[in-house]
Amino acid sequence: QQPVQSPQAVILREGEDAVINCSSSKALYSVHWYRQKHGEAPVFLMILLKGGEQKGHEKISASFNEKKQQSSLYLTASQLSYSGTYFCGTEDETSYDKVIFGPGTSLSVIP
Amino acid sequence: DTAVSQTPKYLVTQMGNDKSIKCEQNLGHDTMYWYKQDSKKFLKIMFSYNNKELIINETVPNRFSPKSPDKAHLNLHINSLELGDSAVYFCASSLGSGDYGYTFGSGTRLTVV
DSSP states (O other), X not given: OOOEEEOSEEEEETTOOEEEEEEOSSOEEEXXXXXXXXXXOEEEEEEEETTTOEEEETTEEEEEETXXXXXXXXXXXXXXXXOEEEEEEEEETTSTXXXXXXXXXXXXXXX | OOSEXXXXXXXXXXXXXXXXXXXXXOSOOSEEEXXXXXXXXXXXXXXXXXXXXXXXXXXXXXXXXXXXEETTEEEEEEOSOOGGGOEEEEEEEEOOTTSSOOEEOOOEEEEEO
């Protein structure tokens, strides 16, 4: 079953912060996050495994609450290069290595 | 060197034709996938192979047939193309086992006219 993402779209000014949420109705093994720019392939950002860990690099980080089957992606001090569509992908506990992607969140960063 | 390469990048063809898309990865990954992205950007898994063995076969018309001659290659053959097959098809690979992210190819934009 496809995870739900919110918001559908967000517009930010450079330097502002954003949070993108992802939730599933199934018990999850992992959550993936990808960014796709227009006309390009999705690019892997990070994976969070069951255990509620938080990950991050530079100004992009994510958390995973396995009890609530939710993950959030945090973008701080946004840059123009952050623009794109962000997809979460979930693997549930009954089907490892089968990533089901959410509908995406369109993020636009303007000067 | 491109990690996951797909050919062709663009494919325009008439209804009823048969076409193939090729995918190769040089990352040494064990698992390869085909995803379809429609005009609304929904990314839907179609197939996955682990070391030449079919693992995932989603509800996809049997006009679509994947073939993996070795673990570095996964091709997609489509028979009797229909208008609704128009989409971007992405190949991806990973180390598998659910613990690793996917590396996607650049995609093949298929247009059926």
